Every structure is written in structure tokens, then in C-alpha cells.
Amino acid sequence: MTSAAPRLVSGRIGDVVARADGGPKVKGEFAYASDLSAAGMLWGHTLRSPFAHARIRSIDLTAALTMPGIHAVLTHGDVPGQKCYGLEFADQPVLAIDRVRYFGEAVALVAAEHPEQARRAAERIVVDYEPLEPVVDAERAVEQDPLHPDAPTMGHGYRRDPRPNVVRSIVIRHGDPNVEGDVAISGVYDVGIQDQAFLGPESGLAVPDGEGGIDVYVATQWLHVDRDQVAPCLDLRPEQVRIHLAGVGGAFGGREDLSIQIHGAMLALHTGRPVKMVYSREESFVGHVHRHPARIWAEHRANRDGKLVCVRMRILLDGGAYASSSTAVTSNAASFACGPYAVENALIESTCVYTNNPPCGAMRGFGAVQTCFAAEAQMDRLAAELALDPVELRLRNALAPGDVLPTGQRVTGSMPVAEVIRRCAALPVPEPEALPRDPIRLPGGAGNVTRGQGVSRGVGFAVGFKNICYSEGFDDFTAARVRLFLDARGELAAEVHCAAAEVGQGVTGVIAQVARTELELDEVTLAPHTTATVGSAGSASASRMTWMAAGAVQLACRAAKAELERRGELGAGDEIDLERVYRHERTTPLDPETGQITGERAHVAFACAAMRVVVETDVELGLTRVVWIGTAQDVGKALNPQAVTGQIEGGTAQGLGLALMEEIRTSDGLITNASFTDYLLPTALDMPPVVSDLVEDPEPGAPYGLKGVGEPPTVVSTAAVVSALRAATGRALTRVPVRPDDIVGL
Amino acid sequence: MRISLRVNGEEREADVWGGESLLFALREGLGLPGSKNACEQGECGSCSVLLDGELVCACLVLAAQADGHEVTTVEGMADGEELHPVQEAYVQAGAVQCGFCTPGLVVATADLLARIPDPSDDEIREALSGNVCRCTGYAKIFDAVRLAAAVR
Ligand code: FES
Numbered sequence: 001m002t003s004a005a006p007r008l009v010s011g012r013i014g015d016v017v018a019r020a021d022g023g024p025k026v027k028g029e030f031a032y033a034s035d036l037s038a039a040g041m042l043w044g045h046t047l048r049s050p051f052a053h054a055r056i057r058s059i060d061l062t063a064a065l066t067m068p069g070i071h072a073v074l075t076h077g078d079v080p081g082q083k084c085y086g087l088e089f090a091d092q093p094v095l096a097i098d099r100v101r102y103f104g105e106a107v108a109l110v111a112a113e114h115p116e117q118a119r120r121a122a123e124r125i126v127v128d129y130e131p132l133e134p135v136v137d138a139e140r141a142v143e144q145d146p147l148h149p150d151a152p153t154m155g156h157g158y159r160r161d162p163r164p165n166v167v168r169s170i171v172i173r174h175g176d177p178n179v180e181g182d183v184a185i186s187g188v189y190d191v192g193i194q195d196q197a198f199l200g201p202e203s204g205l206a207v208p209d210g211e212g213g214i215d216v217y218v219a220t221q222w223l224h225v226d227r228d229q230v231a232p233c234l235d236l237r238p239e240q241v242r243i244h245l246a247g248v249g250g251a252f253g254g255r256e257d258l259s260i261q262i263h264g265a266m267l268a269l270h271t272g273r274p275v276k277m278v279y280s281r282e283e284s285f286v287g288h289v290h291r292h293p294a295r296i297w298a299e300h301r302a303n304r305d306g307k308l309v310c311v312r313m314r315i316l317l318d319g320g321a322y323a324s325s326s327t328a329v330t331s332n333a334a335s336f337a338c339g340p341y342a343v344e345n346a347l348i349e350s351t352c353v354y355t356n357n358p359p360c361g362a363m364r365g366f367g368a369v370q371t372c373f374a375a376e377a378q379m380d381r382l383a384a385e386l387a388l389d390p391v392e393l394r395l396r397n398a399l400a401p402g403d404v405l406p407t408g409q410r411v412t413g414s415m416p417v418a419e420v421i422r423r424c425a426a427l428p429v430p431e432p433e434a435l436p437r438d439p440i441r442l443p444g445g446a447g448n449v450t451r452g453q454g455v456s457r458g459v460g461f462a463v464g465f466k467n468i469c470y471s472e473g474f475d476d477f478t479a480a481r482v483r484l485f486l487d488a489r490g491e492l493a494a495e496v497h498c499a500a501a502e503v504g505q506g507v508t509g510v511i512a513q514v515a516r517t518e519l520e521l522d523e524v525t526l527a528p529h530t531t532a533t534v535g536s537a538g539s540a541s542a543s544r545m546t547w548m549a550a551g552a553v554q555l556a557c558r559a560a561k562a563e564l565e566r567r568g569e570l571g572a573g574d575e576i577d578l579e580r581v582y583r584h585e586r587t588t589p590l591d592p593e594t595g596q597i598t599g600e601r602a603h604v605a606f607a608c609a610a611m612r613v614v615v616e617t618d619v620e621l622g623l624t625r626v627v628w629i630g631t632a633q634d635v636g637k638a639l640n641p642q643a644v645t646g647q648i649e650g651g652t653a654q655g656l657g658l659a660l661m662e663e664i665r666t667s668d669g670l671i672t673n674a675s676f677t678d679y680l681l682p683t684a685l686d687m688p689p690v691v692s693d694l695v696e697d698p699e700p701g702a703p704y705g706l707k708g709v710g711e712p713p714t715v716v717s718t719a720a721v722v723s724a725l726r727a728a729t730g731r732a733l734t735r736v737p738v739r740p741d742d743i744v745g746l
Numbered sequence: 747m748r749i750s751l752r753v754n755g756e757e758r759e760a761d762v763w764g765g766e767s768l769l770f771a772l773r774e775g776l777g778l779p780g781s782k783n784a785c786e787q788g789e790c791g792s793c794s795v796l797l798d799g800e801l802v803c804a805c806l807v808l809a810a811q812a813d814g815h816e817v818t819t820v821e822g823m824a825d826g827e828e829l830h831p832v833q834e835a836y837v838q839a840g841a842v843q844c845g846f847c848t849p850g851l852v853v854a855t856a857d858l859l860a861r862i863p864d865p866s867d868d869e870i871r872e873a874l875s876g877n878v879c880r881c882t883g884y885a886k887i888f889d890a891v892r893l894a895a896a897v898r
């Protein structure tokens with residue numbers, strides 16, 4: 001048959017498309033990583049350190065090995081290959097060797113017939129620890145004994161920092177940082193440790209292939225980089241390790257680092273049986289990296305007319321025990337420290353240190369959340385100092401195409417900061433609701449603790465921005481493979497392979513939309529996401545996956561279509577099968593000494609968002625109810641408007657969580673609230689309606705002009721919620737999450 | 747020990763050990779992994795099922811306690827290929843992202859609408875406040891509940 005003539009296809013770019021995985025998910029049939037099973041399967045369990053810092057004198061497995069149902073008990077000596085791994089630097093032992101550096105570090109592995117047998121056997125492993133003084137104060141860490149004496153992150157094009165425990169330090173010097181303005185505002189801000197708290201716990205199934213290799217079915221964000229970390233530790237060739245995406249119950253950055261991949265594979269290879277591992281919630285809290293806690297010192301200098309003349313900021317991030325993606329977070333925090341404003345002079349220092357606190361790495365917003373909170377608080381205070389409307393102050397400084405960022409990079413693509421500010425400010429704010437009223441609509445809600453006497457209303461505003469795609473010279477690419485063939489009815493059909501991780505954000509829908517649009521076909525199926533049949537897709541992070549997957553699938557589809565046209569027709573049994581690799585515009589590193597660009601750009605593109613928040617706060621009880629949120633977000637082009645607003649609403653909720661309740665608490669490095677009882681997440685009672693206005697200003701270099709949409713709402717919402725709280729309480733509120741005590745002023 | 751119970755209208759038997767939760771028995775013993783295991787501490791609602799018609803967290807019920815009782819899980823809601831109206835509404839409203847909260851929310855929503863066919867926004871919030879969703883920010887979940895209420 002000949003190639004199909006152009007015809008109307010539903011589910012194309014720009015349409016609202018219901019998720020293809022929606023049916024299986026609502027029926028409970030979608031197979032998440034924790035739902036998998038295999039014949040003869042064993043259960044794996046990890047023994048973890050009860051200390052934040054200790055030397056391991058010895059490990060005695062004798063008692064554990066005699067427990068019922070036990071098939072294997074493994075320690076560092078059983079790691080077949082490289083003993084350490086890491087996302088960017090291999091500084092983390094697969095299993096602790098002679099020292100543990102954080103609470104919950106993996107020490108030993110057990111495989112048993114039943115998970116409870118595995119847990120009980122793990123309790124019988126005798127580890128002789130010698131507790132050491134933990135490094136827990138990020139400010140003092142640079143004077144204490146090094147946790148990693150070999151300084152694994154130094155010498156990679158980063159600034160050489162001779163101080164102990166520095167993961168990375170970057171200084172951005174722009175213009176003349178000594179310029180004075182008419183006014184100066186300075187403040188110190190703190191951000192607590194936030195957890196991704198994805199609902200699907202870390203899980204997976206490792207299945208030996210009988211020939212020395214392994215198949216790992218796991219919930220992850222980047223299949224190929226998992227494989228490249230797993231294979232050397234197992235002493236296997238990459239092709240002997242096949243990583244397959246199992247259903248992912250949310251990610252938000254927390255699945256960039258490995259969890260069960262090497263551990264499960266070790267147990268499976270050792271026992272010759274499939275091994276399943278599922279973390280409990282408590283284990284999940286210690287088993288993945290978190291958002292970096294930060295302390296930020298900021299000084300904003302401006303003229304009477306509100307124009308910023310100089311921003312000076314020092315950012316200190318606590319990276320915890322291992323590097324993870326801390327080096328990139330450190331520089332991202334610096335890049336976005338000034339907010340989406342044109343500032344001619346700046347001095348930004350951003351430093352991340354190793355400590356014995358919980359390891360930190362990627363979480364939605366990636367460094368920009370912390371600095372946005374500080375910078376926007378400064379902007380509010382500046383507005384008050386100058387008696388200017390906060391929205392007007394922001395408009396006067398709004399970054400625009402052609403402007404130069406503190407890194408020296410000129411904005412060449414879309415940057416509609418003024419537009420998102422104006423559109424957000426134009427959203428109608430609801431009128432205050434009269435008292436008395438149903439207590440469910442008062443701060444404290446179902447707790448029924450107030451009649452509303454002490455309630456004060458406040459309206460806040462904030463703007464934030466962040467990079468899209470990987471930066472600083474990273475070779476960022478995505479592969480897609482397209483097969484065209486005739487289906488059973490003789491109709492042209494397509495199968496798309498792309499290893500892009502579907503973590504809930506809806507990238508599989510985007511892939512199908514792009515393929516239908518480009519091929520003008522209804523019959524598009526997606527092959528399983530795996531390392532086995534297609535090249536790397538890169539990570540489902542940095543708001544890049546939709547852009548990169550769309551780019552790759554578009555390229556592959558266009559090539560397949562051209563091939564089809566060349567051939568004229570496909571016969572029964574014929575097929576076209578080709579793979580293409582998409583790269584975005586190249587970036588280059590920042591100069592290690594000046595923080596200035598060394599080529600045209602360090603970042604590919606940017607997305608911004610403005611948000612207005614209305615809160616009611618009971619200033620006597622310290623309770624808060626967020627009443628309403630309105631936001632305008634720069635989305636480039638909305639490929640699926642329903643999915644885009646879903647990302648905005650969900651991302652906003654996570655920022656609200658950091659503003660009001662979410663914090664991992666530690667005592668001498670030990671996590672004290674590793675449960676959903678003690679680590680609070682926003683519930684249906686905490687989330688107000690969110691009005692989203694999508695600003696479509698196409699990004700010139702991106703497929704269809706799209707921008708990633710996942711992170712900007714999380715970047716801006718913490719700042720916006722606290723801005724409203726300040727308006728309601730009159731207090732400075734320099735720390736998130738804001739605690740009831742802070743509101744009451746205790 | 748061996749328990750027998752009626753699950754989604756079918757008589758079933760399972761071998762369980764003393765401390766095992768109903769959730770574990772459903773997921774690992776009875777081949778019904780639809781009910782989810784996000785916290786196993788009664789804090790998230792991802793494991794919501796109906797036990798003799800009453801909404802419970804399956805992670806907080808001992809499997810042994812369900813002996814002789816009737817359980818409805820998310821797998822028992824659709825009528826063959828035909829989605830339950832609540833399930834259909836979740837798909838149409840875009841209330842599903844990662845979907846890990848969805849089975850529990852679908853069961854909790856069906857329970858809410860059985861008790862209150864046309865709930866107010868405050869009633870929806872209160873009824874679903876025990877079901878955590880980390881992805882959606884709840885807006886589209888509320889849309890789904892209103893949509894399901896409207897088509898009933
Ligand atoms: S798993 Fe039962 S309430 Fe969370």
C-alpha cells in the first residue's frame with residue numbers, strides 16, 4: 001500500500017489528550033515497580049547504619065546466615081566490581097566498607113523467601129561500630145576533618161578550593177560588585193531539607209539471565225545512566241545489564257540516584273533467583289537524596305526608581321555525605337540567584353559542603369527554589385523600603401530578550417518575564433470571605449480550633465525562573481527509534497522506541513502526540529522503555545524530557561517519513577526501522593574563576609512564572625490557610641494543556657509544602673521524622689484552587705516552541721506563599737518551612 | 747494460618763502469617779496489587795479498600811481480621827472492560843499523573859459518592875483529606891469527583 005495521504009488525526013500536538021496509561025492506572029492494573037513478581041522470587045532487604053558517622057570495626061554474619069528462609073547475606077566484600085558508584089562522582093560505596101557517613105547508609109544485604117524473614121535476619125547481623133563525631137554544621141564543615149580525604153569532586157573544571165569538605169564552590173563576578181545604590185537591603189534566609197516524597201516507594205525486581213547477565217526492572221528517571229553505574233560495580237559489560245522501566249510512582253528528582261539497582265542485582269546474581277526489593281516509607285526517607293538545605297546571605301542595592309544596581313549573595317548548601325548531583329545544584333543556585341531581573345553588577349558565591357547529614361541531590365527546582373525564596377523576599381523588602389508596589393518594582397527590573405545574565409550569557413530565546421508578571425497581576429483575586437463561616441474554611445480547618453477572631457489576610461507575589469535542559473557543557477541528547485510497518489489490517493502503523501522515563505509527568509503521551517502529528521497516523525504504539533532496544537534518552541529531569549523526547553521523536557519520524565516517500569510504498573512484511581539522536585544547542589562550562597560563560601551559553605533556555613497567593617493566617621494560633629493561588633507561566637507552547645496545568649498545580653503544591661510544612665528534621669545527623677505521620681505533605685485540605693494562565697511565547701530552538709513546565713511552579717510557589725504570609729503577619733519570616741511559632745513570634 | 751474471605755465478589759483463600767496486613771495478603775498472596783503501599787502506616791490512603799462496605803486502610807487491617815469478611819478493592823470496581831464512572835472521571839479530568847494514589851482515591855471517591863451523591867467542595871476536601879497525592883495538587887482530583895457526581 002502507498003503512504004497514507006494527509007488526514008485528520010486526533011491526539012496531535014496542542015490537543016487535550018487523555019493519558020493512555022489512565023485506564024490501567026484507575027483500574028489498578030498498571031504494574032508499578034513494587035507490584036512485580038517472578039516465579040521463584042526472593043525478597044531482598046538492606047541493613048542500614050544507625051549512626052550518622054562511625055567506623056566499622058567488624059561485621060559478623062554468623063547468626064543471620066542460620067535464620068530460616070535465608071539465601072544470601074552480602075557485604076562490601078561481595079561487590080563483584082567497582083566498590084563505589086555515583087551519579088557524577090563515584091564517591092559512595094555500594095555497601096559501606098570501613099566507615100559509614102550518614103544515617104541509613106547501606107551496610108549489608110539479605111535475600112530470603114519472605115520479606116519478614118529478610119528483615120529479621122538483617123537484625124541478627126552484628127556490626128561493630130565505633131561512633132565518630134558527626135560533621136553536621138555546614139558552616140563549620142570547611143574546618144573539620146575531611147569526610148572524603150581524596151576530594152573526589154575537585155579537579156573537574158571547577159574552582160580549586162583547598163578547604164576540607166567542599167563539594168563545589170563557584171563565584172560569579174559580574175560588572176562591578178562594589179557599586180552602591182541609593183538603598184541597600186540585606187537579609188539572611190534559611191531553607192530546610194525537603195523530601196521528594198513520591199508515593200511509590202523505591203522498588204524493583206532483578207532477574208538473572210542465566211548467562212551471567214541481569215535484567216533489572218526498576219522505577220527510575222534515567223535508564224542508561226543507571227546501567228552505566230550498575231555494570232562496573234557488578235563487573236559486567238554494559239550490554240549484560242539491561243535496565244527496564246517499571247511503573248514509576250512519582251520521582252521529582254529523587255530517583256536520579258540509584259536505589260535498589262545494584263543491591264537487587266547482587267542478590268539475584270548471588271542466589272541465581274529473581275530478587276524483589278521494596279523500601280518501606282521509613283527506608284525511602286533515608287534511601288534517597290533530598291533537596292539541599294541552604295543558608296543564604298543576600299544584599300540588594302537599588303536606586304530610588306527601583307532599578308537594581310547590584311546583587312550580592314552568598315549561598316551555602318549542605319550536600320550531606322555524598323556528592324550525588326550537588327555540583328550542578330551549586331552552580332544552578334548561583335545562576336538563578338538574582339531572579340529573573342536585569343542586574344548589571346553582581347557577586348554571587350555558592351558553596352556546597354560534605355557533612356554527615358542526609359545526602360542531598362536533585363529535587364524539582366534544583367537550586368533555584370532556595371535562591372528564589374531569598375531573592376523574592378529581598379524584592380518585597382526593597383519595594384517596602386522604596387514605597388513602590390511590589391509588582392511594579394518587579395516589572396521595572398524584568399529580564400527580557402537581549403539582556404545579559406550575571407554569567408555574561410545574553411538571553412537569545414524567549415524570556416517573557418514582564419508578560420507573566422502582568423498576566424498574573426491581572427488575575428482577579430477573590431474577595432475576603434465573611435465571618436462567621438464553616439470552620440473547615442478557617443485556618444486549622446477540620447481541627448475546629450478557631451472562630452476566626454485572630455485571622456489576618458495577606459496577599460503575596462513572587463516571580464521565579466529556571467533553566468530548561470542540562471547545562472554547562474553537558475552532552476545532552478535523546479535517542480528515538482521509529483518502526484513503520486503494515487498492521488494486520490494492512491494499514492500503516494508505527495512503533496516508537498524511546499527510553500524517556502515516564503514518571504507520571506506524561507511524556508509517553510507527548511511521544512505519541514508527536515508521532516501522530518509527524519506521521520499523520522492514528523496507529524502509534526510505544527515500545528517498552530528499556531536500555532535493550534534504543535539509545536539513551538537522558539534523564540527525566542531539568543524540565544527537559546518533553547523537549548528532548550519531542551525533538552528526538554520528531555527527527556526519527558521525519559526521517560522515517562522521508563524513507564517511506566523514497567520507497568513509495570511498503571509491502572506486507574516490509575518495514576522501516578531507524579533511530580535518530582536529538583541534541584539541543586551546545587552549552588559550555590562556566591569559567592571556574594569568574595563564573596562567566598566560556599562560549600555563547602551555559603544554559604540552553606529558561607522558563608519563568610509569576611504567582612499571586614492569598615492566605616489567611618491565625619496570628620494567635622500560628623495556623624495558615626492558603627485561600628487562592630493565581631499564576632501565569634511561560635510554557636513556550638502547551639503540547640497538552642490539561643497535562644500542563646496538571647504540572648503547574650502539582651508543582652505549586654510541592655512549593656506550598658516547603659513553605660508551610662515539609663521538612664526533614666535531624667538531630668546530630670539522624671533523621672527524626674521518617675514517616676508520613678511526622679513529615680507532613682499537603683493534603684486536599686491544604687490546597688486551594690489554582691488558576692493557571694499559560695503564556696505561550698515560543699522558544700525558538702525547541703521543537704514546536706515548547707518549554708518544560710514541571711519546575712517553574714515549584715521554584716516560585718514557596719516564595720509566593722511566604723510573601724503572602726509576611727503580608728498577613730507583618731513578620732520577616734526568613735526561614736522555610738514557616739512554623740506556627742514563627743507566625744506567632746515565639 | 748489460612749483465611750477465607752470474599753474479594754470482589756469471589757470466595758478466596760490465602761495462607762498468611764500472624765502479623766501480615768490485609769494489604770500484603772491482597773498484593774502478594776491474592777494477586778491483587780492494585781491497592782498500593784505508599785506508607786503502610788495508615789497515613790496516605792493509597793491502600794484504601796472497602797471492608798464489609800466500609801472504607802479502611804488495608805495496611806492497618808490484619809489479614810486475619812478479614813477472615814470471613816467481604817473486601818472490595820479497586821480491581822473490583824470496573825464492570826469488565828467498562829470503567830466505573832469514578833474511574834472514567836479520573837481519566838477524563840486529568841486527575842491521574844503517576845497514578846500511585848489513584849486506586850485509593852478511586853475507592854474513596856466511590857465511597858463518598860455512595861454516601862453523598864452531590865458533595866459540596868468542602869465535603870469533597872474533607873472526605874479525601876486522608877488520601878495523599880504528591881503529583882496533582884488535587885485540583886484535577888476535585889474536578890474528577892465533581893464530574894463523577896454530575897454523570898451519576
Ligand atoms: S499504605 Fe495504607 S495508608 Fe498508606
Ligand code: FES
Pocket residue numbers: 199249250504841842843844845846847848878879880881882
Ligand atoms: S498521581 Fe502521583 S501521587 Fe497522585
